[in-house]
Amino acid sequence: xxxxxxxxxxxxxxxxxxxxxxxxxxxxxxxxxxxxxxxxxxxxxxxxxxxxxxxxxxxxxxxxxxxxxxxxxxxxxxxxxxxxxxxxxxxxxxxxxxxxxxxxxxxxxxxxxxxxxxxxxxxxxxxxxxxxxxxxxxxxxxxxxxxxxxxxxxxxxxxxxxxxxxxxxxxxxxxxxxxxxxxxxxxxxxxxxxxxxxxxxxxxxxxxxxxxxxxxxxxxxxxxxxxxxxxxxxxxxxxxxxxxxxxxx
Amino acid sequence: xxxxxxxxxxxxxxxxxxxxxxxxxxxxxxxxxxxxxxxxxxxxxxxxxxxxxxxxxxxxxxxxxxxxxxxxxxxxxxxxxxx
Numbered sequence: 001x002x003x004x005x006x007x008x009x010x011x012x013x014x015x016x017x018x019x020x021x022x023x024x025x026x027x028x029x030x031x032x033x034x035x036x037x038x039x040x041x042x043x044x045x046x047x048x049x050x051x052x053x054x055x056x057x058x059x060x061x062x063x064x065x066x067x068x069x070x071x072x073x074x075x076x077x078x079x080x081x082x083x084x085x086x087x088x089x090x091x092x093x094x095x096x097x098x099x100x101x102x103x104x105x106x107x108x109x110x111x112x113x114x115x116x117x118x119x120x121x122x123x124x125x126x127x128x129x130x131x132x133x134x135x136x137x138x139x140x141x142x143x144x145x146x147x148x149x150x151x152x153x154x155x156x157x158x159x160x161x162x163x164x165x166x167x168x169x170x171x172x173x174x175x176x177x178x179x180x181x182x183x184x185x186x187x188x189x190x191x192x193x194x195x196x197x198x199x200x201x202x203x204x205x206x207x208x209x210x211x212x213x214x215x216x217x218x219x220x221x222x223x224x225x226x227x228x229x230x231x232x233x234x235x236x237x238x239x240x241x242x243x244x245x246x247x248x249x
Numbered sequence: 250x251x252x253x254x255x256x257x258x259x260x261x262x263x264x265x266x267x268x269x270x271x272x273x274x275x276x277x278x279x280x281x282x283x284x285x286x287x288x289x290x291x292x293x294x295x296x297x298x299x300x301x302x303x304x305x306x307x308x309x310x311x312x313x314x315x316x317x318x319x320x321x322x323x324x325x326x327x328x329x330x331x332x
Contacts, residue, residue: 125290126283126289126290128317129293129313129314129316130314130315130317132290133310133311133314155291168291169291170291170294170310174310221307222301222308222310223294223297223301223309223310224301226310227294227298
């Protein structure tokens with residue numbers, strides 16, 4: 001993959017450092033909003049964070065967090081669930097970069113500024129291929145630098161409420177195949193009251209979340225390889241979902 | 250293979266994914282695949298992989314970044330066929 005132009009590298013560095021300096025005024029309040037206002041509860045959160053922190057401390061490989069996708073706040077809930085809030089203040093590189101849909105917040109400059117501070121790299125879904133490619137290259141660059149990123153394995157919130165294996169995000173495969181040693185951290189998340197897709201988990205919901213490291217292998221090349229890898233990642237999350245529902249019977 | 254032949258085959262491959270049939274009937278090389286033909290962006294990968302099968306070429310992700318219009322797709326295939 002071609003090297004990211006200097007202006008983008010400088011832009012990302014500025015974005016990261018401003019976000020880091022302002023971390024105390026956005027990371028903690030967002031976590032409190034989820035915990036005390038929305039009253040979300042993460043099941044077995046202590047064990048979950050212990051496992052995640054152990055994984056982070058033991059691996060040097062780039063980590064791409066690949067969750068299922070049911071609500072618009074999944075990425076915030078997942079980041080909070082995995083790392084807590086204070087932890088990120090001291091390990092800011094581990095606060096995942098996100099690629100939200102640009103049109104979800106472009107109508108208000110304050111939202112755009114907020115997204116910039118909170119490590120978001122907006123993308124116009126269905127936009128020009130060059131723009132989408134530029135965003136992928138930024139994530140590629142950040143992962144190589146030791147940052148963590150989050151890209152949903154599904155190309156959009158699941159309209160069926162279950163993982164849609166035929167609707168994979170090609171970007172996941174593309175990044176996994178270009179970033180050396182990149183590992184997918186497959187995440188399955190679901191609130192007890194989450195029957196189907198929505199804007200956010202219901203207030204007071206108790207949320208199940210689990211993760212598994214997955215390293216897809218593919219014998220294909222070119223775009224076919226990227227697709228194969230992306231499909232394997234989403235299939236692995238579907239398998240996690242199957243085990244989740246089986247355990248509830 | 251002539252550019253016109255490639256264009257016709259490309260149109261045949263794109264057709265099943267098109268949501269705007271009216272525009273498709275009058276499409277030319279300047280027609281945007283996603284915006285004009287309303288092809289789902291996730292399906293663009295399937296289309297390009299179908300190009301690979303049809304023309305026996307291999308396309309990298311970065312090559313596909315240049316494909317916005319039908320003409321871009323035709324140019325990419327023509328380039329691959331001459332390599």
